[in-house]
Amino acid sequence: MENNLNLNLKxxxxxxxxxxxxxxxxxxxxxxxDMSFLEMFDVLNERLIVEGKDxxxxxxxxxxxICGACSMFINGRPHGPKQAVTTCQLHMRSFKxxxxxxxxxxxxxPFPVIKDLVVDRSAFDRxxxxxxxxxxxxxxxxxxxxxxxxxxxxxxAFAAAACIGCGACVAACKNASAMLFVSAKVSQFxxxxxxxxxxxxxxxxxxxxxxxxGFGACTNTGACSAECPKEISLTHIARMNxxxxxxxLTSNK
Amino acid sequence: xxxxxxxxxxEGNLEQKxxxxxxxxxxxxxxxxxxxEIIIVGSGLAGASAAASLAELGxxxxxxxxxxxxxxxxxxxxxxGINAAKNYQNDxxxxxxxxxxxxxxxxxxxxxxxxxxxxxxxxxxxxxxVAQGVPFARExxxxxxxxxxxxxxxxxxxxxxxQTGQQLLLGAYSGLQRQVGxxxxxxxxxxxxLEVVTxxxxxxxxxxxxxxxxxxxxxFGHAVLLGTGGYGNVFFLSTNAMGxxxxxxxxxxxxxxxxxxxxxxxIHPTCIPxxxxxxxxxxxxxxxxxxDGRIWVPKNLEDAKALRENRIKPNDIKEENRDxxxxxxxxxxxxxVPRDVASRAAKERCDAGFGVNKTxxxxxxxxxxxxxxxxxxxxxxxxxxxxxxxxxxxLGRAVVKEKYGNLFDMYQQITGVNPYxxxxxxxxxxxxxxxxxxxxxxxxxNVKGLYxxxxxxxxxxxxxxxxxxxxxxxxxxxxxVIPYTIGSYLNNEIRTKAISTxxxxxxxxENKVKATIDHLMGVKGTKSVDYxxxxxxxxxxxxxxxxxxxxxxxxxxxxxxxxxEEFWNNVRVPGEANxxxxxxxxxxxxxxxxxxxxxxxxxxxxxxxxCGGHFREEYQTEEGEAMRDDDNFKFVAAWEYFEGNNWEMNxxxxxxxxxxxxxRSYK
Numbered sequence: 057m058e059n060n061l062n063l064n065l066k067x068x069x070x071x072x073x074x075x076x077x078x079x080x081x082x083x084x085x086x087x088x089x090d091m092s093f094l095e096m097f098d099v100l101n102e103r104l105i106v107e108g109k110d111x112x113x114x115x116x117x118x119x120x121x122i123c124g125a126c127s128m129f130i131n132g133r134p135h136g137p138k139q140a141v142t143t144c145q146l147h148m149r150s151f152k153x154x155x156x157x158x159x160x161x162x163x164x165x166p167f168p169v170i171k172d173l174v175v176d177r178s179a180f181d182r183x184x185x186x187x188x189x190x191x192x193x194x195x196x197x198x199x200x201x202x203x204x205x206x207x208x209x210x211x212x213a214f215a216a217a218a219c220i221g222c223g224a225c226v227a228a229c230k231n232a233s234a235m236l237f238v239s240a241k242v243s244q245f246x247x248x249x250x251x252x253x254x255x256x257x258x259x260x261x262x263x264x265x266x267x268x269x270g271f272g273a274c275t276n277t278g279a280c281s282a283e284c285p286k287e288i289s290l291t292h293i294a295r296m297n298x299x300x301x302x303x304x305l306t307s308n309k
Numbered sequence: 310x311x312x313x314x315x316x317x318x319x320e321g322n323l324e325q326k327x328x329x330x331x332x333x334x335x336x337x338x339x340x341x342x343x344x345x346e347i348i349i350v351g352s353g354l355a356g357a358s359a360a361a362s363l364a365e366l367g368x369x370x371x372x373x374x375x376x377x378x379x380x381x382x383x384x385x386x387x388x389x390g391i392n393a394a395k396n397y398q399n400d401x402x403x404x405x406x407x408x409x410x411x412x413x414x415x416x417x418x419x420x421x422x423x424x425x426x427x428x429x430x431x432x433x434x435x436x437x438x439v440a441q442g443v444p445f446a447r448e449x450x451x452x453x454x455x456x457x458x459x460x461x462x463x464x465x466x467x468x469x470x471x472q473t474g475q476q477l478l479l480g481a482y483s484g485l486q487r488q489v490g491x492x493x494x495x496x497x498x499x500x501x502x503l504e505v506v507t508x509x510x511x512x513x514x515x516x517x518x519x520x521x522x523x524x525x526x527x528x529f530g531h532a533v534l535l536g537t538g539g540y541g542n543v544f545f546l547s548t549n550a551m552g553x554x555x556x557x558x559x560x561x562x563x564x565x566x567x568x569x570x571x572x573x574x575x576i577h578p579t580c581i582p583x584x585x586x587x588x589x590x591x592x593x594x595x596x597x598x599x600x601d602g603r604i605w606v607p608k609n610l611e612d613a614k615a616l617r618e619n620r621i622k623p624n625d626i627k628e629e630n631r632d633x634x635x636x637x638x639x640x641x642x643x644x645x646v647p648r649d650v651a652s653r654a655a656k657e658r659c660d661a662g663f664g665v666n667k668t669x670x671x672x673x674x675x676x677x678x679x680x681x682x683x684x685x686x687x688x689x690x691x692x693x694x695x696x697x698x699x700x701x702x703x704l705g706r707a708v709v710k711e712k713y714g715n716l717f718d719m720y721q722q723i724t725g726v727n728p729y730x731x732x733x734x735x736x737x738x739x740x741x742x743x744x745x746x747x748x749x750x751x752x753x754x755n756v757k758g759l760y761x762x763x764x765x766x767x768x769x770x771x772x773x774x775x776x777x778x779x780x781x782x783x784x785x786x787x788x789x790v791i792p793y794t795i796g797s798y799l800n801n802e803i804r805t806k807a808i809s810t811x812x813x814x815x816x817x818x819e820n821k822v823k824a825t826i827d828h829l830m831g832v833k834g835t836k837s838v839d840y841x842x843x844x845x846x847x848x849x850x851x852x853x854x855x856x857x858x859x860x861x862x863x864x865x866x867x868x869x870x871x872x873x874e875e876f877w878n879n880v881r882v883p884g885e886a887n888x889x890x891x892x893x894x895x896x897x898x899x900x901x902x903x904x905x906x907x908x909x910x911x912x913x914x915x916x917x918x919x920c921g922g923h924f925r926e927e928y929q930t931e932e933g934e935a936m937r938d939d940d941n942f943k944f945v946a947a948w949e950y951f952e953g954n955n956w957e958m959n960x961x962x963x964x965x966x967x968x969x970x971x972x973r974s975y976k
Contacts, residue, residue, distance in 0.1 A: 058585075072888065090584045092723075098589055098839070105837045105892065110884050113891055115377060117550040119590045121719065122475055123381040145722050170521055171889045178498065181378050185490030189483035190442045194362040194788045197433070197440035201397060204451025214444035214469055217476060221380055250442045 061087045061148060064156040065100065067112055070169050077169065079158075089149035093136065094119060094126060096148055114173040121145040121285065124220030127227070128173055129160040134224035134283045142222065142285045162223050164232035166270045177223050179269040180237060186265035187258040188241045190250050209247045216244040218286045225280035225288070231272030236280035238266050239296035240288050246299055256303035263300055314567070314947055314961045317749040318422040323967045327426040330750075331793050335800040342367035345799050346807060348515055348530035350502045350557050352379035352485065354478055354780060355763025356536030358787025361484030364493035366792060371528060372485065373497045373517055375552055375894070380482045383538055383550040384783060387474025388595035388716065389458065390466035391438075391780040393431040398455050402463040404428045409968060411778060414460040414647050415743070415771020416921035416937060417970045418570070418945070420963065422750060423768045430789040431781050435467055437788055441480040445469050458776035459596055460647035460975070466777045471595050471716045477780055481787070500526070501894060502557045503825075504818045505533065505564045505759060512564075512758035513808055516818045518826075520894060523887040525819050527810035531802045532758045532795060535561060536787065539742035539764040541574065543902045543909065544854070545846025547739035548580060548593040554898040555905050558746050558765050566754035567947035567959060569747035569767035571905065572913035575774055575922050576855050577740035578604075578651035581723055582671040591738040592723055594674070595716055596776040599644045601679040601709065602733070604651070606663040606672050608632045616665045623665070623673055623732050634658055642975040649773045649922045649935075650975060652737035656855050657933060659736070666734050675732035680705035737855060741779060743770040743922065744912075747947040747961075751794035752786060755947075758798065762786040767945065772921025826886050829896045834879030838895045841876045845869065845899070845906055853910050858926040862914040866907055873903040904954055911948075911956060918942045939970060 063084045070077030087096050094116050101111035117125040126143040130136035136146045151157065159173065167175040217240070225236035242259050245251025251258070274293060281290045319330040337345065345368050349360045352374040364370045374382060394407040407428040412419055435453070439445065445467050446454040455464040469476040488494040497517065504516035506527070514529040540555035541547040562568045579594045579602075607613045608630045615621040634654055636643045646654075655672050658664070665671050684705025688696040696704070706729050710717065720728045746754050746761035748768055753760050763783035770778065852865035876899070884890045919928045919935035920942070928936040945961040 088585055088587060090725075091587045092589070095587045095589050099587060102837055102839060105881055105883055106835070108881075108883070111892060113889055117376060117381055117552050118383060118386045119551060120386055120592050121722075122386050122472065123376070123383070123550060124378075124385075125376065125381050140718075141722055145719070147722065147725070149725060174889065177377060181380075181486060181489070181496070181498070184380075184483065184486040189487040190440065191487065192437075192440045192484075193365045194358075194437060194484075194792065195433075197436035200395070200435045200439040200445075201452050205447060206451055207447045207449050210444050210447040210451075213442070214446075214476070217444050217469075217479060218472060220475075221378065244444065245442050248442050248444070250440055 059089045061089060061151060061153045063087055063151065066156065066158045067173070068160045069112070069172055072171055073168055087148055089147070091148045092119065092144055093128070093130070093146040093148065094144050112173065113171045116144055119144040122220060124222040127162050127175065127222055127224070129162060129227055131158055134162070134227040135285050140285055140287050142220070162227035164226045166232065166234070167223060167226065177221070179271070180221050180223065180234070182269065183234070183238060183262055183265045184241070187254070187261035190245060191254060203249050205248060213244045213247040216240045216247070216288065216292050219288050220286055222285065224283050224285060226271065228279040228283035229272065230277065230279070231275060233274045233280070234266050234269070234271040235274040235293050235296070236284060236288055238262050239292040242296045242299060243292035246295060255299065256306065259296060259299045260303050260307065313755065313949070313959050314747065315749060316420065316961060317751060318420070319750065323421060323425050326422055327429055334793055334797050336796050337800050337803060339367050341803045343369065345369065345531045345802060346371070346529065348528055348533045349373070349536060350515065350534065351382065351536035351538060351765070352376070352482070353382035353384035353536055353538060353763060354481055354783030355765070355787045356382070356534070357478065357481035357485045358784050359534055359536060359762060359791050360494055361481060361488055362788050362792045363795070364488035370488070370494045371497060371530065372494055373500045373502055375499065375501045375520060377499055379485055379496060379498060380479060382478060383553050384478045384780070385475045386550065387780055388471040388593060389597040390456065390468035390473045390777040391434065391477060391784070392458065392465050392775070392777045393435045393467060393781065394428055394465060395432050395435060397453060398464045400463045402465050406463065407431060407465065410461050411769070411775060412771065412968055413973055414775040415773055416935070416973055417771065417939070417943070417965065418573070418920055418963065419769055419771030421965060421967055426790065427769050427782060427785050430785045433789055434781060434784045438477055438480050441483060443469065443476045443480040445476070456597055457600055457645060459599065459645045459651065460642070460775045466597070468597065471597065471713060474780060477784065481784070503560065503822045503897065505561050506814050506818045507564055507756065508808070508812065508814045510565070510757065512756050514810065514815065516815070516822050518822070521889050523885070523890065525822055527815040527819055529808050529810055531799060531805060532760065534760045534762055534791065535746065535765050536762040537765045539745065540902070540905060541739045541742050543845065543906050544739040544849045545842050546583065546588060546591050546850070548577060548591050551590060554901070556898050556901045558761065559901040559905060561746060561754065561756065561759055561761070563950050564756060565950070566756045566759055567747040567949050568744070568908060569945050569947045570744035570772070570912065571909045571948065572853065572916060572923050573743035573772050573921060574739060575648055575741040575743060576652040576737045578648055578655055578737050579674060579735045580738035580740070581720065582666055582668065582734055582736040592719065593738070593740060594720060594733065594735060596648070598674060598713060598716060601712070602644065602674040602676050603633055603678055604635050604644055604655070604672055604674055605631045605633045606658045606665060610662050613663045613665060617667055617669060632663070639975045646975045647773055647775060649924070652855055653924060655737055671734040671736045673732040674735045676709055676728070677732070680709055683708035739854070741774055743767065743772060743774055747945070751797055752791055753798065760791065760795070762791060772923055825897070826893065828877070829880065829882050829893060829900070830886050832878065832880050832882070834881045836879050837881060838892055838899050841872060841880060842895070842899045842902070844872055845903060848872070849906055849909070853913050856924050856926050857913050859914060862910045865910045869903060869907045869910065876900065876903055907954060908948060908956060912946055915946060915958065916942055937972070
């Protein structure tokens with residue numbers, strides 16, 4: 057049932073990339089437990105605007121957990137305390153009356169802060185450009201049912217492809233590693249016949265770009281998968297490591 | 310037909326039009342393509358697929374999106390599926406049947422030639438997506454799986470759980486990023502198009518604002534393609550993403566591009582009901598749920614009242630006291646009637662006092678019956694004799710979870726109610742806009758060189774879109790239509806050298822944008838942008854929503870004018886223009902919605918008939934079904950803009966040579 061909460065909010069404010077930034081505290085009252093976390097920020101921003109202050113900038117768009125835009129680091133965890141949800145789908149019924157909630161942006165060198173809680177995640181796009189595709193021009197495809205694919209493989213490929221590219225894995229990792237994100241794409245194509253011709257080149261190029269962007273190494277802590285709103289499995293990292301090793305061994309370059 | 314609109318539909322038989330046109334359309338040779346620049350605004354299914362395909366052909370492409378990555382365009386949120394006339398199920402599907410269903414579903418207000426082409430290329434889309442590695446759902450034999458959507462009696466919908474839009478968009482995005490990596494596409498994320506630049510009536514580029522720095526930029530293009538989606542957010546509450554807007558299309562409209570059938574809005578029947586004033590958006594529960602969910606309200610008013618007051622639970626109501634009103638009214642299609650029909654039926658029951666939640670605006674979507682059915686099937690498959698009811702339910706729930714798991718999780722997360730145990734509560738919400746920029750067969754607006762693709766144009770869905778057809782249209786336009794049709798324009802442009810952005814038309818356009826921004830920043834009023842947006846949304850929902858009438862529409866027009874006036878005198882946009890400023894972005898979009906809203910009401914007022922998503926209370930049958938008026942309204946209303954929010958209507962008559970138009974019946 058619906059209830060109202062009084063909350064103490066500590067939010068990271070940073071005017072721009074050059075600004076040092078710091079926490080600001082806001083007291084909020086009468087927050088309905090039916091609200092989403094971002095709707096709570098809407099309430100705060102509405103108040104700040106009317107008071108003549110600068111509202112908190114944050115990325116968000118679909119508000120149904122699929123676009124991957126929202127990216128708040130809440131009480132030390134990406135997307136907050138609940139398992140398998142994005143910030144936009146986190147509801148205030150997950151918090152207690154009188155609670156202090158600390159909200160920060162993703163913290164990782166390859167994700168520089170643009171303003172307040174907004175970070176630059178374009179490194180992910182560049183990794184995708186390096187190899188996150190099957191090289192097929194429009195119009196070249198054969199009939200979709202020409203190659204049967206086992207349901208198990210199709211389902212596993214789908215589970216990998218469900219990644220929303222939000223960057224929570226990087227934010228959760230003490231090394232700011234992007235292995236879960238990269239491996240999800242590598243794994244999706246490795247499981248499908250369409251991905252085979254470029255399988256070796258893909259993993260080599262995506263990993264090289266990941267390193268170029270300054271993401272850290274993977275030390276198998278598993279925080280990425282634990283915090284992933286889409287529960288992308290660590291198995292994909294294992295599969296990528298195997299593919300990478302094979303590609304290294306067989307590479308002519 | 311007025312002389313201003315030439316739909317350029319090719320001659321010949323319906324079945325031959327596209328094939329013949331495609332084979333005779335003028336071409337641009339590969340070396341010339343390299344010097345032709347194309348600007349694409351929007352990176353959703355239409356924009357991304359067009360960008361990838363055109364870059365593959367050798368054109369120089371620039372893509373703009375307001376999101377931080379092309380992958381986040383709102384197509385990503387489409388759930389249920391994509392239609393294609395593959396007939397893999399051997400259930401009688403064909404190009405003609407998909408064409409027919411789409412025209413009928415659109416209540417005979419779409420163009421035959423465009424829709425036939427859409428049905429024709431639908432198969433190639435599935436082939437293309439599978440080749441890209443899109444992981445569609447498959448059967449155990451390894452072949453693709455299909456399901457049904459509303460308004461059809463075949464299974465032609467391909468899907469990837471409840472995340473089909475995501476998978477298709479990521480496929481198109483991968484093609485786009487590949488071209489970015491090869492240097493054929495330059496990507497401008499966090500950029501918003503704020504003006505179209507025309508020189509002598511020909512589109513030559515855009516003005517865009519870098520949303521990180523606030524800097525205005527000028528970009529030249531031999532052609533500009535808008536794949537900027539729909540305008541459902543004019544209602545404030547809709548299933549659209551928060552950033553979805555009409556601004557790019559509206560700027561094009563004000564530069565001369567006609568806006569067609571603006572009042573054709575799709576209200577989706579199965580969304581999570583509004584929970585309170587804080588609500589920022591509404592969440593869709595995929596139409597695919599109507600494959601297995603049965604929609605009902607109590608038969609007795611007392612039961613409905615008791616539910617609203619939380620005195621009884623839905624499962625307390627006996628089978629014989631439930632009214633499965635869609636199955637009752639439309640036995641042939643049952644729970645799978647098209648969206649407009651299902652939405653109106655829900656509203657009818659709730660208006661009559663049978664609503665089941667505290668606001669009285671909700672109906673049940675119940676999976677209990679099919680959970681048992683699946684459970685029994687599974688028990689048989691597994692050889693379990695005399696299974697207990699608990700066993701059956703457990704087995705059935707596993708099947709339901711496999712089919713709709715992510716949707717059930719989403720529902721529980723938002724409402725706090727477990728839909729495996731209690732039926733879902735749903736209510737209609739604004740979802741899609743069939744109206745949009747008027748385009749000809751080539752997808753070009755009436756402004757030369759300016760195109761509109763996907764939801765941004767008006768062309769294929771008439772007055773109501775069928776489920777799983779938006780993804781089909783977005784990708785058809787981008788992968789298989791524009792790469793051909795753009796040649797008929799660009800082959801005449803090979804002698805046009807890139808025009809300097811110092812040209813006075815660019816300077817003038819940029820100054821105009823700057824003046825608007827300065828104006829918005831300068832009002833320094835007392836009310837937030839959201840305040841105005843919510844007010845506008847309420848006016849639109851009450852007067853131009855699921856049911857409309859002349860009196861209400863006239864009132865709405867006056868209210869919107871007054872609200873617009875208040876907005877420009879009392880809006881408060883904090884911060885600066887030369888920095889990241891989300892409130893400024895919103896202000897610009899709401900300013901455009903405040904003009905669009907008026908045009909929608911004007912269009913709805915003009916159309917004195919009921920068809921598809923447009924239901925005028927004055928025009929209905931005794932049973933409450935929509936009453937179309939083909940003698941007087943079988944046309945596309947294309948509105949031309951004149952300074953100071955004045956419009957003139959142009960008509961494009963719709964000619965049906967292949968389909969016999971009839972009253973749409975799903976009974």
